[in-house]
Amino acid sequence: MHSVPMEESNLYQTVRKKFNVELSGPFGDRFEMKPAWKHAYYNAAKKNELGQVVLTESKLPWYGLMLISLFFGVLGLLKGHYPIPIGAGIVFVIAFLLAFFARQRSLIFDKTGVIASDILYKWEDFDGAYIVIAGVQKHPKSYLVFSRDEQPLVYINVSSYGDQSTVATPVRDFQPERYRASV
Known part of the structure; x- marks a missing residue:
């Protein structure tokens, strides 16, 4: 469990610093970071016949x-x-x-992990999943961030897959229980 509020954690500060650099200066408008499951819809995500949740980019x-x-x-x-x-x-x-x-990109969630850009990110390799919303107020970008030991390891831009709750819901449905305990 975090002994400090999220905004004071090393993970939060590291992620915020990364986005400040990438967007060439301070956000001013918006930076939000929460555990992914806190953004999830109430109902479970719909699974396909293989037990996966597949999200495709919006056209x-x-x-x-x-x-x-x-x-x-x-x-x-x-x-x-x-x-x-x-x-x-x-x-x-x-x-x-x-x-x-054009090839339509997809995110595939299952009990093993998340597949994005043909790369499998296994749940077991991380100890937390977060949704980061960053950028200017009218056009922020959303990212799925996986961390281990208070360090962000993977950033996946999920802005084109619907709102952050659409992505957060399958994360909540498949993530290990320890992800909730690490917050």
Whole structure:
């Protein structure tokens, strides 16, 4: 058990310092770090037939980009500004290709651990899992951070997999009981 509040722990200070450096200066707007299970939804995550929870990246940004480029393409055609539809058409095609043909990343949770970018992070190799929300207020990024002995070892950007509770729920469902005891 931590004898000090989370904000005063070595782990918290180390993670906060890393994000201050990566984002080129102090956050000012937002930095939050909690054990992952504290972000989890009430109900358990839905498992597939193999007993895994699979989360896939959202394609919504690509669909939005396609819609915006289509809008500006049509607007440019109607106004007779032909370079605009050509540029918008190129953006549309790239967004379409990325949305429908690029390999969609996934996170796979099971009783062994988490698979992210084809790397298995075993529950047994860590003693805690945390959700870190960092960045500017309107567009913060979420990270799943695994730690051992008060040191962060793995940072997984989970911003494109839905909200932090979507990621935290399978962590809570599969994590060893000792993860809760370490907080």
